[in-house]
Amino acid sequence: MKKQTIVVKIGSSSLTNDNGEIDEAKLTGHVDAIAALKKANHTVILVSSGAVAAGFKQLGYPFRPVTIKGRQAAAAVGQSLLIQSYIKKFQEHKIVPAQILLTRSDFSDRERYRNAFSTIMELLDRGIIPIINENDSVSIDELTFGDNDMLSALVSGFIHADQLIILTDINGLYTDNPVKNPQAKKYNFLEEITDDILAAASSDGSKLGTGGMKSKLEAAKTALSLGVSIFIGKGEGKDSLLHILQGTGDGTYITNKALEPINTSRQWIALHSESVGKIYVDEGAEEAILYKGRSLLPAGIFKVKGSFEKGDVVEVYGKNGLLGKGEVNYSSSEVEQEMKKRLEKKKFEPSIEVIHRNRWVEIK
Ligand SMILES: Nc1ncnc2c1ncn2[C@@H]1O[C@H](COP(=O)(O)OP(=O)(O)O)[C@@H](O)[C@H]1O
């Protein structure tokens, strides 16, 4: 089998018990399955939840804390316990793991985004398994990844993974939450996540997890848009991950062969950048950038809002609203000067690319 790059995301309920402790048997099972993938020459990145669920008991809480400071403190205790267990178990397979804790702002800052990328690549080149979690103890509540399902989708796009495997306490996506509706049927294969499928998945999760199936599907949608295939299921047993790669896993496969990976800088523009201005274009420019694969030229721009510099990201609007985002090659005042020259019928530069094609992402 071709060597693949796999992101494995493990949910809290697949690593801990209800009492706020690591379930060593479950964790060992996952480590053994990951080691089997590595042995088969695949590259693996682990996104592991479980810090809050593994830490609240030792912090002195009888159940998962509901306050922000309680959760953040539980994560501080639990994250080190988790990593301790991972180091011990991976050592038995002579595998060295590394901890990476990320916050949303690490992704929105372009330099930190590039740094995170090169660190992960260096670890992978040296055969180390990066274990990624959100840095819960310092994350600001309104500025998080949402949950680790989304974090794992972003990571898999970022490193151009072949497959994202989301392991949870249920063997896939059902037409309804099977815990509440025993008539619910399982989806084995999907090519897209329609609004109907999203609407049927509930955000009810296990006692320990966050987001339920809904957050997994939202993450799967993001991963698909970045050209990554997804599997959602339980994954028990040391050969489970190999079976999943071979197509015989018990869960839901979500794959769309027509979607292509998009490069990291365009991912950053689409998913993480903050727009600092707006550009309004006419119908001709809209058609050129949306349907003819062209760059945005000053001739089609009729209004600029906000003040931006070369290298900033701006939103582009057409007659029916937002068309997409792109990185500008010129400042707002330079673009305005070109617009003015054009309106005054003076010599302007019709061919300068305000947004180059490779720095443009359409928002659908
Ligand atoms: N349509 C659905 N199909 C499958 N499971 C669902 C569905 N809707 C809700 N769920 C619930 O999602 C839960 C898994 O989500 P969650 O507890 O957040 O997992 P994790 O901790 O692994 O991230 C399942 O236990 C199940 O009860």
Ligand SMILES: N[C@@H](CCC(=O)OP(=O)(O)O)C(=O)O
């Ligand atoms: N970062 C948190 C997990 C957040 C999360 O998404 O949990 P889960 O739904 O179990 O994957 C933690 O480690 O406790």
